[in-house]
Amino acid sequence: MTATPFRCSSQRSLLALGLAALLAPAGLQAQRATTPRPLPPATRVVPHVDTVAGVPWSDPYFWLRDDKRERPEVLDYLRSENTYTEAVMQHTLPLQDTLYREIVGHIKETDLSVPELTDGYYYYSRTEKGKQYPIFCRKRGSLSAREEVLLDENAIGSRHAYSRVALREVSPDGSLLAYTHDTTGSEWYTVLVKDLRTGRLLPDVIDSVSYGLQWAGDNRTLFFIRDNPAHRPDRIFRRALGDSTETLVVNEPDSLYFLTLSKTKDRAYLLAQSSSFTTGEVRYLPANQPAGQWRTLLPRREGVEYSAEHHGGDFLVLTNDGAVNFKVMRVPTASPDPSRWTELAPADDSTLIEGMDVFEHHLVLYRRGDARQQIRVIPFAGGAAHDVEFPEVVHAYQPGRNPEFHSRMVRFTYSSPRTPPTVYDYDLVSRKRAVRKVTEVPNFDPKHYATERVWAPAPDGARVPVSLFYRTPLQKGNPRPMLLYAYGSYGASTDPNFNPRILPLVDRGYIHAIAHIRGGQEMGRLWY
Numbered sequence: 001m002t003a004t005p006f007r008c009s010s011q012r013s014l015l016a017l018g019l020a021a022l023l024a025p026a027g028l029q030a031q032r033a034t035t036p037r038p039l040p041p042a043t044r045v046v047p048h049v050d051t052v053a054g055v056p057w058s059d060p061y062f063w064l065r066d067d068k069r070e071r072p073e074v075l076d077y078l079r080s081e082n083t084y085t086e087a088v089m090q091h092t093l094p095l096q097d098t099l100y101r102e103i104v105g106h107i108k109e110t111d112l113s114v115p116e117l118t119d120g121y122y123y124y125s126r127t128e129k130g131k132q133y134p135i136f137c138r139k140r141g142s143l144s145a146r147e148e149v150l151l152d153e154n155a156i157g158s159r160h161a162y163s164r165v166a167l168r169e170v171s172p173d174g175s176l177l178a179y180t181h182d183t184t185g186s187e188w189y190t191v192l193v194k195d196l197r198t199g200r201l202l203p204d205v206i207d208s209v210s211y212g213l214q215w216a217g218d219n220r221t222l223f224f225i226r227d228n229p230a231h232r233p234d235r236i237f238r239r240a241l242g243d244s245t246e247t248l249v250v251n252e253p254d255s256l257y258f259l260t261l262s263k264t265k266d267r268a269y270l271l272a273q274s275s276s277f278t279t280g281e282v283r284y285l286p287a288n289q290p291a292g293q294w295r296t297l298l299p300r301r302e303g304v305e306y307s308a309e310h311h312g313g314d315f316l317v318l319t320n321d322g323a324v325n326f327k328v329m330r331v332p333t334a335s336p337d338p339s340r341w342t343e344l345a346p347a348d349d350s351t352l353i354e355g356m357d358v359f360e361h362h363l364v365l366y367r368r369g370d371a372r373q374q375i376r377v378i379p380f381a382g383g384a385a386h387d388v389e390f391p392e393v394v395h396a397y398q399p400g401r402n403p404e405f406h407s408r409m410v411r412f413t414y415s416s417p418r419t420p421p422t423v424y425d426y427d428l429v430s431r432k433r434a435v436r437k438v439t440e441v442p443n444f445d446p447k448h449y450a451t452e453r454v455w456a457p458a459p460d461g462a463r464v465p466v467s468l469f470y471r472t473p474l475q476k477g478n479p480r481p482m483l484l485y486a487y488g489s490y491g492a493s494t495d496p497n498f499n500p501r502i503l504p505l506v507d508r509g510y511i512h513a514i515a516h517i518r519g520g521q522e523m524g525r526l527w528y
Contacts, residue, residue, distance in 0.1 A: 003355035038087045041080040106500035114436045212261035216290035264310035266405045280305040309358040323347030362428045371465035371522045394451035396495035415498040417469035418449040467496040470511040482511040488519020491528040
């Protein structure tokens, strides 16, 4: 999928918030009152002044910075904070144990992803009970064929205190697997290459790689990203198997920009995306010419964001140039002059185009407006566009990888607070959908729950959407406690998807509310 160039991602846990909410009952408060409260550790104040852009500012806690995590005074202080936290939370241990067992009770440990057909192979991952990491597999030609284990992350993870495989890329001919492995938590990865014909690792090892890895069309050249010391991804390198020479091919010197690396769905081009918070630029290289020259598609202009895909000799550009909620333009590869652009999907004043998938015969737009995620299908051959219908007002979806350019199916995972994740294959021609998987959630029955969308008036008259999730029946006039969650920043929308971690709270009578406040993009780009 090609997405609107953007922003920032964060992981936010609700367990701590739910635990705090559940501590409200008088019994727990009384239990805490009978236990002397320990004193927090004293934090040493050390004068320190930094100067940024000529402006001095005081940071008396700068001494706590320890990038290598090895200074004794910092480690001792962190241990004292952990000891204090454990003491303060001691009275909640029975509740913590209960909540943990309830949350785990909604998770099926043994699971299998929906197989994905690519180049004649069905790729999938599975998990096994009692094992921490997934197992990456494939079957050739048919789901009844013999399973081939490509990478068992448990086997490699068992040798390290920390283990994370971030990227897995199979070569175009299906014979090699390149993957990135981090054993320190630093997010600087090592690239290893496995020969899938023999099961052995090749001697080629690439260290200190960031989040970005792609094969060229020759099945022997890898492109990868490296970070600078500040963890900004700023350089793309090329390296051929059997050759330790690394060639710098793309450099992003501007500290406001970061690089990402991808390949078009038709596999014709490699794309290097430079993005800041307000501006974008794409460079491209024919995938079958790894030693060729990278070219700039459209030179960067301040305030203009864009990303690109490829179709039929043209680039399809998703851009906010003259379109605050983005539009899609067809740009001739041979002559990208703006005078030759044609519009495929116009801008909409109230609906944001967040991303797109480009198939051989259809353009699929992932949109967001009126606090709802939407999918629009546009046939390239002409004819009316149509929208995919969803059964609930409060819902969320996540596009699948959709790697096959020639497919007439688009895959997405649908969910809501009361609907477990459900994988659909949607036929772009017949408009029929097939359920490929419904996530099994033990000890959960959706008929006992309900969702609702309400609108809260802001002081300036704006209507702020709020998604509610609660256990039924909900009687009017009978107040219930509520946990209200809100996050509005960086344009990050908070989607009301299925979250088993919140069930223990809702099962105890709480209403879980998500306020889709300004700062996200639930109501379009201007909401941000």
